Amino acid sequence: MLKTVLSAIGAYKLYEKWLWHQVKSNASPEHIAIILDGNRRWASEKELDPWLGHKEGAEKVEQLLDWCLKLNVKSITLYAFSTENFQRSREEVDEIMKIASEKLQKILLDERIHKNNVRVKVIGRIALLPEHLQKIIADVEKATQNYDKHFLNIAFAYGGRAEIVDAAKKIAEKAQKKELNPEDVDEKLFERYLYTSHLPKQEPDLIIRTSGEERLSGFLLWQSAYSELCFLDVYWPDFRLIDLLRAVRTFQKRKRRFGA
Numbered sequence: 254m255l256k257t258v259l260s261a262i263g264a265y266k267l268y269e270k271w272l273w274h275q276v277k278s279n280a281s282p283e284h285i286a287i288i289l290d291g292n293r294r295w296a297s298e299k300e301l302d303p304w305l306g307h308k309e310g311a312e313k314v315e316q317l318l319d320w321c322l323k324l325n326v327k328s329i330t331l332y333a334f335s336t337e338n339f340q341r342s343r344e345e346v347d348e349i350m351k352i353a354s355e356k357l358q359k360i361l362l363d364e365r366i367h368k369n370n371v372r373v374k375v376i377g378r379i380a381l382l383p384e385h386l387q388k389i390i391a392d393v394e395k396a397t398q399n400y401d402k403h404f405l406n407i408a409f410a411y412g413g414r415a416e417i418v419d420a421a422k423k424i425a426e427k428a429q430k431k432e433l434n435p436e437d438v439d440e441k442l443f444e445r446y447l448y449t450s451h452l453p454k455q456e457p458d459l460i461i462r463t464s465g466e467e468r469l470s471g472f473l474l475w476q477s478a479y480s481e482l483c484f485l486d487v488y489w490p491d492f493r494l495i496d497l498l499r500a501v502r503t504f505q506k507r508k509r510r511f512g513a
Contacts, residue, residue, distance in 0.1 A: 272498035279505045282458035284328040288472055291464030291488030304348035309490035311352050320494050322369055328404040328452055332472045336412040350383055357389045370402035376448035377411035404452055413474030420446035459504045463489045479511045
């Protein structure tokens with residue numbers, strides 16, 4: 254009720270403008286990562302089918318891209334679907350795959366992507382996805398592979414432990430073929446085999462999780478060592494520009510120590 258009243262009198266718009274002015278006066282995070290949580294609970298509270306929550310969440314991603322481009326955020330990494338999510342009902346998983354296919358197909362013709370030189374990449378165990386979705390992913394990545402001004406990464410069929418295991422396997426294979434000396438393996442070399450190795454900065458400055466849950470759930474386990482964390486008590490489909498600006502402002506006020 255309070256939100257409705259505040260919205261009606263324009264208080265949110267005024268607050269949004271005030272936040273925008275504050276945030277734009279300071280440096281924005283170079284790399285923001287977001288755990289898109291709460292789609293199913295959002296749908297449940299509205300007594301809707303779960304897939305409608307995922308559909309609404311996918312629409313919100315399009316708005317997020319606009320906001321981040323205006324803030325001049327260079328890289329965005331979104332946790333959309335984990336390897337554990339395959340355990341959900343076949344019907345729900347199929348709907349998620351359908352929504353992902355539609356949204357990725359749309360990216361091919363999205364003027365914002367090409368105008369702003371946004372490189373799009375899906376990170377995760379892509380081989381676990383349906384073949385038609387793998388094909389669309391390949392098409393999108395190929396169409397944007399030469400862009401380097403902004404980066405949109407979608408963690409899909411992703412697991413942080415799986416990413417580290419996959420990197421270790423690649424290094425072990427190189428060592429077995431005598432293409433790499435085990436003595437040369439250090440953190441910098443290891444990072445070259447992570448899913449995020451194409452990024453100019455792999456480590457997120459800020460990780461946001463929606464829905465009120467306060468854990469990473471395996472998201473970017475290697476890359477998040479010194480990331481600032483922000484947990485928001487709002488379901489992803491209800492995420493607003495105000496929520497993003499508040500998170501960025503919180504980040505700007507923190508003193509980052511990087512273990513020092």
